[in-house]
Amino acid sequence: MDWLSENAWTVWLGLTVALGAAEMLSLDFVLVMLAVGAGGGLVVALAGGPVVLQVVIAAITAVGMLALVRPPVLRHLKSGPELSLGHGKLVGSRGTVTVAVTGLTAGRVRLGGEEWSAAPYDEHLTIAAGETVEVFEIRGATAYVHPVPTLEA
Numbered sequence: 001m002d003w004l005s006e007n008a009w010t011v012w013l014g015l016t017v018a019l020g021a022a023e024m025l026s027l028d029f030v031l032v033m034l035a036v037g038a039g040g041g042l043v044v045a046l047a048g049g050p051v052v053l054q055v056v057i058a059a060i061t062a063v064g065m066l067a068l069v070r071p072p073v074l075r076h077l078k079s080g081p082e083l084s085l086g087h088g089k090l091v092g093s094r095g096t097v098t099v100a101v102t103g104l105t106a107g108r109v110r111l112g113g114e115e116w117s118a119a120p121y122d123e124h125l126t127i128a129a130g131e132t133v134e135v136f137e138i139r140g141a142t143a144y145v146h147p148v149p150t151l152e153a
Contacts, residue, residue, distance in 0.1 A: 008051055012042035012058070029070050037062025090116075090135050094148060101127040101145060109133055109143055121146045 019035035041058030049057075090111055098115060101107030103123035109116050120127055121136040121144045133145035 008054055009042055009045035012038050012045050012054065016042055029073055030066065033065035033070055034062050036065050090138055090143065092135065094132055094134050095143075095145070097127050097129050097131050097133055097145075100129050101125075101133070106142065109145060111135065111143060116143045117141060118143045118145050120144070 016035050016038040019031045019038060023029070023031035023035065037058045037060075040061035041054040044054045044057045045051075093111060095109040095111035095116075097107060097109050097118070099108035101109070101118045101120050103120055103125065106117045106119050107127065107129075109118040118133070119142055125147070127133060127145065127147050132148045132150070134148050135143050136146050137144040
């Protein structure tokens with residue numbers, strides 16, 4: 001037991017490196033959390049702490065990492081930016097009417113630098129040229145729009 005007390009740091013170092021290397025194969029962030037726990041045991045061993053304290057600190061550190069650090073890391077890695085692809089990215093955007101939009105005839109709106117055919121989302125509305133509209137829906141190549149109320153001073 002005397003050898004272990006004096007050279008425990010080498011065991012902790014080996015365990016830290018082995019767990020860190022094994023994490024590279026699994027990539028599920030369990031082994032790296034255990035490696036950090038082993039690192040905690042290594043620090044206590046280098047400070048000259050007893051083996052029992054090294055094991056306790058390593059266990060507390062590993063459990064703490066698994067409980068407190070791993071979940072937010074996984075949540076961050078699994079969530080990505082919301083990507084709107086295709087025509088769906090125009091929903092919610094604003095544009096300008098270039099040709100009047102009515103329920104009877106399709107008009108035209110400028111959205112994101114492109115001209116689109118447009119129809120009113122509410123078929124009873126007429127939207128004059130020059131008004132600002134918001135895209136509520138895209139069906140095929142037609143943007144269904146609704147006028148944006150203007151604030152009067």
